[in-house]
Amino acid sequence: MGKLAIETRGLKKSFGATHAVAGVDLAVSAGGVYGVLGPNGAGKTTTIRMLATLLRPDAGEAQVLGHDVVRDAQAVRSRVGLTGQFASVDEDLTGVENLLLLARLLGYSRRRGRERATDLLDAFGLAEAAERQVKKYSGGMRRRIDIAASLVVPPELIFLDEPTTGLDPRSRNQVWEIVRVMVAEGTTVLLTTQYLDEADQLADRIAVIDHGKVIAEGSSGQLKASVGAGSLHVRLRVPEQRAEAERVLAGVLDVPIELSADPVALSAGISDPERVARALAELSRGGIDVTEFALGQPSLDEVFLALTGHPAEEPPEEDAA
C-alpha cells in the first residue's frame, strides 16, 4: 500500500429528506484505478462532487492528496482533474477553443496554450474536429474532449464519473484505453460506473455503494470470493447418469447441486476449489462420462445481488402509458 490518494471518514450529504451519501468511508491508495460501483442514485456522483470540492459535505471528512476538501479546497482543485456529465465543456465553442480556454485559465501563455490544445486534440484523435463546435461531436468524441479537458495540466488524480455511460462498445474501449494509459503514467483514477464489467476490467479495487453507503470493498477477486469461490458446471454424455452424478457431487462437495433445464448439466456453488478435483475423479471412478466441465468465478452481477439483495442494473422501467 502506498500513500493514500483519497481518504474519507463518515462523509455525508443530504438533499432535503434524501440522504444521497449516508456515511461513506473510503481509503484509496495512490496509483491505479479505484472503482466506485453502484446503481443509479446510489450516491456515486454526489460522493465525487464532494471529493472534487464542488459540494460541501454535511458531515464527515475527506482528504484528497493530503488536502482537506473543505479547508484546503484550492489545493485540491489544482491537483485533480474532473470529467463527467456534470463537468463538461462548452458546447458552443470549438474543441480547440475549449482546450485553449482551459489552458489560459491554468496559466499557459497564448502560444503554449494553443500548442497544448493541439497536442491534446491530436492525442485524442480529435485533430480533424478541432475547429468544429463541440455540440456537433458524436458521443464518443464528446467524451474524449471531456477527458482531454481534464488533462490540460495532467492531474495527479482524475475523477471519471461514469465515463462510458451511453457509449457504443468501440468508444467505450477507447475510453478504457485512455484510462489504462493514464494509470501506466502514474495517474490515480477514481472511476464511478454502473457497469460491472467496467469495474471488473479496469479497477484494482472496488467499492460497492448502494443507498449512499459502501456495502463492500476490495479487489474484484475478493468481492467475488466473498460470495463463494465460484461454481462448477458439469455436462454428462448420458442424461440417465445425472441422478448418480448428483449423488456423487453432493457427497464430495457437500453443497446442494443444481439441476438445470438441460438434462445433461449440473452445477454447484463451491466453497473449496480443492474438492473439485476430487469430485471429478469420483465421477470418473463411478463410470460417469463427463464431456465438459468448467469452473466459473462468480460474476460481479452475482456479487451485487448477494450484497444488496437486488440486481445492479435494474431493468429499464416499463412505459406505463
Add this chain to the structure above:
Amino acid sequence: MNTTSAEQASVLVTEDALRSVLLAGERPARPGPVLTSLTFGWRALLKIKHVPEQLVDVTMFPIMFTLMFTYLFGGALAGSTQEYLRFLLPGILVQANVMITMNTGITLNTDIQKGVFDRFRSLPVWRPSPLVGALLGDVMRYSIGSVIVIALGLVLGFRPEGGAVGVVLSVVLLLVFSFCLSWLWTMLSLILRTPNSVAGVSMMVMFPLTFVSNIFVDPKTMPGWLQAVVEVNPITHLATVVRGLMHGSVPAGEIGWVLVSSVLLVAVFGPIAMVLYRNKK
C-alpha cells in the same frame, strides 16, 4: 486488420501520443484574478461569435422600442416626434442596457444546466472570475446595444447638445450601472432552476422597474404615490443622468445617486451570489 488510414486517424486514440501529452504537460504558475476574469470574458465573446442569434435582444429590441415609442406616442406625448425623441432617446438607452442585463442570468443558468459551470468551479482559479468574466463579456453587449440606439437616434434626428463627450460619459456610466445590476441576475440564476424561469422572473422585475420611471414620460402627471415610487427607482436617476449628460448639463448629485446605487447593488448581490456559487448543489 485492414482498416483504412483515414478511419484510423479519425477514431484511434494512439497510446504513444497519449503518453507524450501526459508527460509533456507543464504546471504553469497560476494566473491572477484579472487574467482569469478576462479569459472568461473572452469566452463570452467567442459565444457571441458562434451564436450571433443571441444578439437579437441587443439589436432588435431597442430599435423596435425607439421606433414604436417615437412614432406611436411621440406626437401625443410631447407635441412632436422630434421633441419626444430628444426626451426619449437617453431613456431608451437606459432601458435597452438594463434589459440586456437579464441575459447574464439566463446565460449563467444555461451553463449550470449543461455542466460547464462545474468544470469552471473545479478549476484552481480566483473563484468569482467565471462570474466576473461573464459580466465583462456582457459589457460588450451593452456597448453594442448602446451604439445601435445612439446611431438610430442620430439617423432619426436626435442631436445631443452635450456632444460626443456627454454621450460617451453617459454610456460609460450606463456600463458601470449595468455591470453592477447584473449581479442581481447572477444571484437569481443561482437560485432558480431553469433558464426559462430566470427569464420569467427577470421580466417581472424589469418591466415595472423600467416603466415606473421617467424613461418614457415626465412623472408629473402621475398620481402622488406613483411619483414617490418613481422617485426612489434607481432607473429614474440613471435616466435623469444620461439625459442630462447628453444634453449638456452635469447633474452631479444625480451622478452620485447612480454611483451609490451601483455600489450598493454589488455590495448586496455580489456576496450573496458568491455564497450561492460556492455552495451550489
